[in-house]
């Protein structure tokens with residue numbers, strides 16, 4: 001295990017230095033000065049380089065291994081996007097430069113908004129939100145503002161129990177009460193229950209399509225119709241958009257508003273937990289409420305428009321996570337219509353192929369067909385005290401990152417696999433072979449080996465209970 | 476082009492395994508009549524074509540010598556920072572759900588949290604938030620849940636972008652947002668005392684404030700505490716090399732923007748907010764937190780911890796809805812903060828002050844230019860009042876490839892800042908750049 005920075009600190013010359021070509025007394029009044037001593041480490045550039053390089057090697061990453069983390073769409077991130085995003089003409093731009101000096105950035109944002117409209121069937125997009133959950137909140141605030149404007153008091157949002165945790169927590173933050181809708185045994189929306197819950201108080205229904213079991217919502221058109229007849233807005237959580245790009249548009253299914261995770265479907269890398277970008281798209285009637293500023297094309301050039309009196313306001317300082325936006329712009333330009341459509345097909349093919357190789361021996365609550373990902377329930381095959389988490393940890397020993405486990409909450413001992421389109425058949429075959437060895441062989445013969453996995457990682461199984469009970473959160 | 480890898484034979488094998496004849500059959504559950512026959516997106520491009528296109532687009536942006544800040548700053552980024560954040564092992568991993576296979580990211584965040592604590596003299600930092608603006612929002616949410624009241628006093632000298640975001644987040648939640656007026660650019664004790672009462676949830680003060688001025692945080696915090704309200708300090712992390720820290724003046728929560736610590740300006744994003752608090756409020760923090768633990772052999776390791784605060788477990792009752800945050804920028808800040816040493820970091824802050832002060836002195840001695848707020852202490856930004864046309868000044872500066880000061884004339888409803896402009900001078904500006912700015916201003 002790599003030492004901590006404070007442990008490698010010496011009294012050497014630190015890595016960076018600064019000079020000043022101006023000689024001036026700075027004279028800070030003593031009551032405003034820092035009196036405490038600053039405990040920063042002193043480490044040379046070469047030692048720091050080793051430290052952080054070694055740390056990086058303690059990560060499994062998409063660039064080192066198969067990363068079938070369901071719901072996260074860990075597809076290959078084209079390298080050219082990185083190169084472009086590092087270009088100084090994009091990087092060294094201040095957000096408050098005159099519009100005429102940022103036409104390149106504005107053009108990219110404007111065109112990405114248009115491409116996202118074409119892909120989603122929405123009429124307008126904002127690129128301001130910084131991640132999916134931030135997009136959800138933006139969308140819900142737009143919905144709240146809409147009802148306020150048409151003078152209807154609607155206070156609840158319906159969210160299925162299969163939804164991601166950010167959905168209910170965003171709804172709460174937007175000031176709504178959440179009604180949880182129980183799914184049917186195969187993860188679909190229960191239409192009868194939905195009918196019972198729908199009343200004049202329901203502002204929106206938030207759905208993930210395909211749902212978090214990776215299955216298309218078979219009654220989706222009925223659902224959107226029911227909602228619209230009730231004056232309720234349909235919200236689309238775009239985390240699973242990778243399943244349908246170029247095949248069908250959420251807008252055509254009757255969704256009124258949605259967010260997209262650029263760091264999933266549109267190949268911006270996730271950075272170990274962000275930065276992301278969560279653009280929000282709306283149908284025309286919700287456009288007045290989008291965050292300001294809007295970018296408009298006034299024929300000769302692009303300009304900001306702050307004059308939108310019904311807007312929810314700003315949801316983030318400045319305009320959005322531009323480098324992430326740029327990477328997705330590049331991605332769409334690289335692939336084009338054919339590439340995007342083919343990617344969707346291959347993503348769905350890969351997932352179904354994996355599922356086909358596993359479905360005969362393992363419970364699949366969503367059924368034997370899926371879209372871009374699928375969820376298995378290991379409950380009925382777990383033996384000798386092995387749990388799903390143990391299986392996940394054992395996969396690490398074979399060099400794979402583990403699929404998502406224990407989500408969605410509606411499936412017991414769930415394991416959710418999303419191969420994405422950029423994995424080869426060989427990779428999938430090898431992974432399935434190993435997965436089967438673990439659950440059908442090792443679980444019977446060597447269950448202890450699974451239960452105390454991983455064995456080959458930089459650290460062995462870590463104790464999360466101690467960590468939470470006795471938090472040590474800094475050196 | 477795309478990044479899929481199968482040939483026809485493989486694809487047919489796979490279809491056979493699935494038990495279908497063609498790719499189309501994969502989508503049978505989707506309403507037939509809605510399946511697209513065309514996607515209205517241009518044809519794909521090769522890498523080379525993309526580069527040519529993007530270089531042409533990039534040319535439409537203008538690179539300027541920046542004397543503008545107001546929340547996003549042109550600071551030097553050491554080569555090491557770029558080297559590390561560009562490592563694909565960091566860049567292409569997800570949130571570290573599988574701890575044993577993510578020790579790189581986890582330890583780096585733990586180090587980041589430690590450095591933020593050391594910098595602010597507070598106890599517990601989270602892994603990062605979207606930006607400085609949403610960090611203030613999260614701090615206010617923490618205070619509302621803790622105090623169970625909804626009256627927030629906010630300095631009007633808080634960055635206006637942040638104020639706008641706060642209003643968006645809170646206007647529908649029946650939170651009482653009361654703005655404190657400045658006196659000569661800063662918040663006076665009496666202004667605060669006039670508004671403080673036992674019902675006050677929290678007081679939000681930025682220092683250096685929007686005008687670059689250093690507030691008297693010690694006394695503002697002292698009075699806030701007298702009323703048992705929480706004190707939320709919004710700080711520029713770089714300034715803490717020199718100025719009094721949130722821990723020293725006993726703030727409950729400190730928040731701010733990490734962009735200046737190793738991330739490029741990038742048009743105001745990607746940003747990265749920090750939030751750090753006292754031990755007693757740790758369980759109320761939003762978002763990811765990394766903790767130290769042991770593995771089954773007793774070796775040290777790191778995990779995401781205190782997760783029962785978070786959306787994936789608590790759902791509607793979570794402390795925040797945040798999931799993806801700004802991990803890679805936090806890594807940049809970590810590498811940035813770890814390379815200066817204590818003295819070097821202090822010197823970096825001092826160089827900012829020295830250069831800003833030099834510029835300030837030169838400008839206010841020019842005809843038609845004066846200091847708006849007298850000789851108050853500032854960090855690397857200051858406000859100048861002028862008798863000249865600010866738009867014209869900026870036009871001329873732009874012609875000389877200089878991004879001039881931000882025009883504050885319309886920034887304040889009651890015309891307090893008429894004819895005022897906000898300059899920023901960081902360590903990046905050389906003496907000769909500053910001197911040519913002065914020369915140009917002389918001629919206007």
Ligand SMILES: Cc1ncc(COP(=O)(O)O)c(C=O)c1O
Pocket residue numbers: 071072131132133134163164166167208212237239240261276278797798799
């Ligand atoms: C279904 C679903 N919804 C929402 C989110 C939240 O997105 P983000 O992490 O970008 O905030 C996720 C992310 O994991 C998700 O899988």
